[in-house]
Amino acid sequence: MANPDKYVYRFGRFNTDGNRKMKHLLGGKGANLAEMSKIGIPVPPGFTISTEACRSTIKNSMKWPEELFGQVMEGVKHIETEMGLKLGDDKNPLLISVRSGAAVSMPGMMDTILNLGINDKVVEAVIKKTGNERFAYDSYRRFIDMFGDVVMGVGHDYFEEAIGKLKKEVGVEDDIELNASHLRELTDRYKAIYRKVTGHMFPDDPVEQLKFAINAVFKSWNSARAIKYRQISNIHGLIGTAVNVQAMVFGNMGEKSGTGVCFTRNPSTGESKLYGEFLLDAQGEDVVAGIRTPSHIAELQSRNPAIYKELVGYTRKLEAHYKNMQDIEFTIQDGSLFILQTRNGKRTGAAAVKVAVDLVNEGVLTKNEAIRDLVDPGHIEQLLHPQFKEDALNGSKVLGTGLPASPGAAVGKVVFDSKKAEEAAKEGETVILVRIETSPEDVGGMSSAEGILTSRGGMTSHAAVVARGWGKPCVAGCSDIVINYKTKSFTNGEITVKEGDWISLNGNTGKVILGKKELSKPEFSKEYRVFMDWVSDIEVMKVRTNAETPEDAELARSYGAKGIGLARTEHMFFKPGRVNFMRKMIIANTKEERVVALNNLLPFQKQDFIEIFEAMEGLPVTIRLLDPPLHEFLPQEKDEIEKVASELGVTTDILENKVNQLKEFNPMLGHRGCRLGITYPEITEMQTKAIIEAALELVKEGKTVLPEIMIPLVGSVEEFEHQRALVDKTAREILAEHGEKLDYKIGTMIEIPRAAILADQIAEKADFFSFGTNDLTQLTYGFSRDDAVKFLPTYIERGILKQDPFQVLDEEGVGQFVQAGTRLGRMVNENLKVGICGEHGGDPESINFAYNTGLDYVSCSPFRVPVAHLASAQAVLRKDREENTDEDEKVNSLLA
């Protein structure tokens, strides 16, 4: 246990207090800086103020813990010693940076201050020491800008306006064209702005500057945009941000200096080659903010081969140490390379898989580590994202080409405003967010959009980094287009695209295309196949699929599905040529008439089952008996009713009466599921007949068929018994008739709260349970999935819900029912097979829950089968690690 009153942790060549296990306390950045220092990476010395100090300060209305100030001053002394400089000194002045750094990386969210320690006296010393007046005043005016903006809320725009005005006055276009006296003038103007807006003089005392800056970082933890980012990214359980105070090193000391960011491998493709950008004579902000367009990192090799070689060496060292592809910030100060920061690099799905496989092949990590740590289920999902169809883009009108900032294809209607994007998405529209550049204020709209297009900024601009993190297609820095927010349009000079027009984005090539192009299924790389083979060696919980066509069944099987967890029979009734028999059944007045209509459906249904059984030969196939309310099969509009009535050979009145008679106030809670099978046993009989006869056809060909008949919407054991008796009787009769045997099971969907809490009663009679978590979530919360769109967004926005419970299983509520149902069921029936077949069956978090609850399988849509496989494997490996890890590692892995 650390000393509870220790808030400051040093790092540097000689004295380093922290290490990488201390993320929770030092933040990701701080822990890494300490770790890097320990392994000999040239990090500018500094110290980290712990997250605990942040928490305590916020809690105590911004009053620092008593010990903090003294420890900070000792930290400053540590930097001064290592650098041989002194804060505020008029000869060898030390400049420092102040950065936030929480335990989880939140790009662009936290505020940063550079060049702290500068003032009118220090700037002269800097000039004297470096002989570079321009650099000195550039640093000074940048500091005023950042300090004013971040600490005092003087809006960056004021300063931008001033620099714009000055450039006009002196007749230059680019900042770099401003000379030293221009910048000195600018410094004065910035100070005047500061005084005017804040009513105070700009603080001269470096220690005062430092105290203000540290407080600003503390406060930024609870800024609206930080809170919003944490919400959208599902970041919970952190206590605050750490503050990193570090010696400044300068990339803007002339052409022998520079700054850059780079990934140790290509974050789009995974290729093992440095990937990144640099700018000479510039500070890091210039790269990250996307204001100047930087050069590709490969060019550094020709511009400065020695530095490039040194950089490559450090990247290998860091990769091996962190067992992961790294995202590095560096600065070259007058020919010396400093590594400012390293972290696990965000990457695309394709890159994640390739990096994982490569790192295993390179001997850097084990297969299990690669599966557990290097590929998110979301990455696999990205790979399954649609791409443009091969010919879709032929002859298409390319509006422009930008940077391929985040791969995949997206189509949508253009919107220029984040709020509008959120609103349109709520209305069910698919939109592309088009912005000159994005800022943290835009994350809501970015999250709602199908894809993002910016006209400014690079591969590491805000838009690019966030979009890659979310696996959302993004084309960045597309300077071919000019965006006009006022007229709500953009143009490439030839074509003008207005709000609401369709465009298509190709995140792989950076092309922006006019119109709505057709998307197609993704293809998989060699590495993907290798990786998924490793995954399938681990998996212990079966992954099945939800499928009701032979095509889907085959596809899912090709993805590794181990059977069908849910085949919805009603979809089969909707096919043309069948639906009218269904309707005849529905409008029948007597059981006899119903039986005639059902007998007409029987051959179709049987044929469907034959094909599905064939596609899943040897694997279990769970077939759910008719579930939806009957009115879903009838037309609702006057015209349609007339047409269908004439097809059925009945009067419009008869059909209309039936339509009205079947209307329900709350169809979700209505006459459906086993309630149909109980009121119309003949439906259950027909479906059983179709299943058993279909199975027998294949059995006679020597094939193995494993039908599992699922009674839907059971709320009481009496319902289940009624239907089970009917299915068994029907099946036995057919089997006796054919003189055959068949191993079939009968189980139920647990989707009614009552069934979950009385699962022991039901399990005595059932062979399997499948949790229908869609309906179970609806009933547990009392939320209609179709209607909840009216309040769920507000709920998530106001933090009433952490996430949409229809996407991620609500573990504390719905999860209790899943646990109770499983526990009660297994208590009386140890052979009970238990699975999950709601949409949660394809959600990684929910799969982890399912594994920990001890379910036998999850079932999801064919396209999510690989995602579920990975999530399932990770659930195993994580549990394994959890059981074999000490406490520190645990905290760390939670934050990974």
Added chain:
Amino acid sequence: MANPDKYVYRFGRFNTDGNRKMKHLLGGKGANLAEMSKIGIPVPPGFTISTEACRSTIKNSMKWPEELFGQVMEGVKHIETEMGLKLGDDKNPLLISVRSGAAVSMPGMMDTILNLGINDKVVEAVIKKTGNERFAYDSYRRFIDMFGDVVMGVGHDYFEEAIGKLKKEVGVEDDIELNASHLRELTDRYKAIYRKVTGHMFPDDPVEQLKFAINAVFKSWNSARAIKYRQISNIHGLIGTAVNVQAMVFGNMGEKSGTGVCFTRNPSTGESKLYGEFLLDAQGEDVVAGIRTPSHIAELQSRNPAIYKELVGYTRKLEAHYKNMQDIEFTIQDGSLFILQTRNGKRTGAAAVKVAVDLVNEGVLTKNEAIRDLVDPGHIEQLLHPQFKEDALNGSKVLGTGLPASPGAAVGKVVFDSKKAEEAAKEGETVILVRIETSPEDVGGMSSAEGILTSRGGMTSHAAVVARGWGKPCVAGCSDIVINYKTKSFTNGEITVKEGDWISLNGNTGKVILGKKELSKPEFSKEYRVFMDWVSDIEVMKVRTNAETPEDAELARSYGAKGIGLARTEHMFFKPGRVNFMRKMIIANTKEERVVALNNLLPFQKQDFIEIFEAMEGLPVTIRLLDPPLHEFLPQEKDEIEKVASELGVTTDILENKVNQLKEFNPMLGHRGCRLGITYPEITEMQTKAIIEAALELVKEGKTVLPEIMIPLVGSVEEFEHQRALVDKTAREILAEHGEKLDYKIGTMIEIPRAAILADQIAEKADFFSFGTNDLTQLTYGFSRDDAVKFLPTYIERGILKQDPFQVLDEEGVGQFVQAGTRLGRMVNENLKVGICGEHGGDPESINFAYNTGLDYVSCSPFRVPVAHLASAQAVLRKDREENTDEDEKVNSLLA
């Protein structure tokens, strides 16, 4: 513990094995016969075969337990000894009856065989002994009829046809006009019918007859109609029926003989005077079946004063012994009185209350016994049933007058068929079932009808007994009308009433009235007030009311309500003059517009609260914030939309768009409850303002106001916290403004399963819980209350549900949530007030459950307040008895 192999229990003057505590084993009838024998009531000797014998025989495919036959024969010997007769003897033959008798009385359900032991030889002996050939053959032919019908399934109709034919042949109208030789002839014809239909000779051997008869009783336990009656009457947990074998005594041995049934007090009014009927020279069947119309019991005093006096003596003895009003069957055999049976008499609500109060005043039982045992909550409910308005019947057309068989008033459309009655009721129609006479086959239709009218049968006919048991108005034996099933009409010779026509029944006077007459509230007797005073001395669980008008609040208070458990504020918004402000609020596009509209509603809402608080001064008033989805306030039909749009001063389009926008797939699960208050906080603010300001007005007058603000439809603590914060903030502001203090509480309705299982989280923040068991039942079962009518009747019919869970709380499902919510809530908040405010709050069984779960109060509609009071008092007394009773008594009381 009884000997497990003992199946036969004797009763008689000298040897009686059983007693009244043995109902479970001997059935109600058997236990009573034993008990009566013990206390010196002249019961014909006999023996009872235990329910265990029935269970064992049915279980073993009708094979008797090994010891049974021997014990039966010993039982026969016991009867022979006591009567000095011998079964099958050709000189002094013994005739016996065989009757079913389960632990719970099921009138008309079980089959009875009389005169067993008769054959061609014995009939001669009977003639010789009695000198009454007519009687002997009448007994013989009756025996063949019953034996054929009950044991062999030879339909009674065959025999009826034969007797009808014979009467025609000999030119008589009434059975009594047939002479001995006619009946001898009839006996032969009956035997021929028996032979023809069964293919067997009629069995001569009395022992064989007895074995057959006992088996027939065993089998009748599982007859379709017995099962149906048990279903409808909620009779569960019995193992079978007992069989009572008893010496025959004859009421048909001439004019000095007779038979009758009587209640010790008037079962309609409770008046302390024998009430019943008798027939001379007849057997019991003639009375019960309602075929001959009997004389009033009072006439027996003049016809045979000695017997009448003796009878009165026994009735007093039996009442004192059983501490209850008795329903007695007796037979006079040639001047000797035998009591055949006694049981607690079914009675009307008015009678139940009067008998209870009278018996306490007579010193027969204690107040607590009277409350616990003599009045059902259903009786109180009956008293609260509507009656005809005072002037409603003036000048009305009386179609006829029958017996006032079951009190109360009913109006409905005429149906002649039980199935039709059930169907019409399912469609929501109110019907009167009109039958010549009813039979057990009709119970389904009787249960569905508002009232029952028969043209034949007496006060103890099937229709009358069943209707009284159910508290349903019934006019029986109305011979003024002629019913024609074929033309579906009845006529009084002047007016013809067709199926579908409205009639009104006055169950108090027996009048049948043409048309639909207006009903009014009931008035209460002196005894009612006395009784309810006793009840309120006992009650420990508070009874509140659901009310939202001052009138209802006052009414409920006058019935003893201890506060309001649920005031639904939305009802206030529907009033004319208000609803358009509500609509303006709904169509508003901005928060500002909404606030304007809400401010217009505020004064109305405040005034409502002032009035309710005044009516409930000093008692808590729970006010639920707006709950229903907003579309309920908007018109849905085109015409209405146009009209309302013009009233609101908007275009039809605007209103129509809003209507469409607010449409929901499943409104029950939609945008309602606290979801409204969260998305439109201004609604919560306005309602809070109205509540607090209203309360302050009264506080300033020195009155005590105890508002409890209820947040509806909470599913997570976050929802509750959000709304609580808003209510608290608003309330505090108003209180600060007025410089006043107010003791208000904030709680929630627990009606979402998730809230029940996470109740500990919510209870940390809440002052009270009120279980909204209506919605909780909907969500627990996944049943839409509005739609379930399509399958619930089938469910109940097929035994899948024992009862409608919206009427009686589903203890094992929904009840688990009520228990869990209460337990979890109290675990973290010991001051948490917990109540129930669904319709179950007025249901006796559910109230008993609520009491045992430890709730603080139940809340129900004003008219059910007295019912709830009684149920609540009974819950206490029963628990008390349960804790102070031995095992035998317990079983007995469960069967009471």
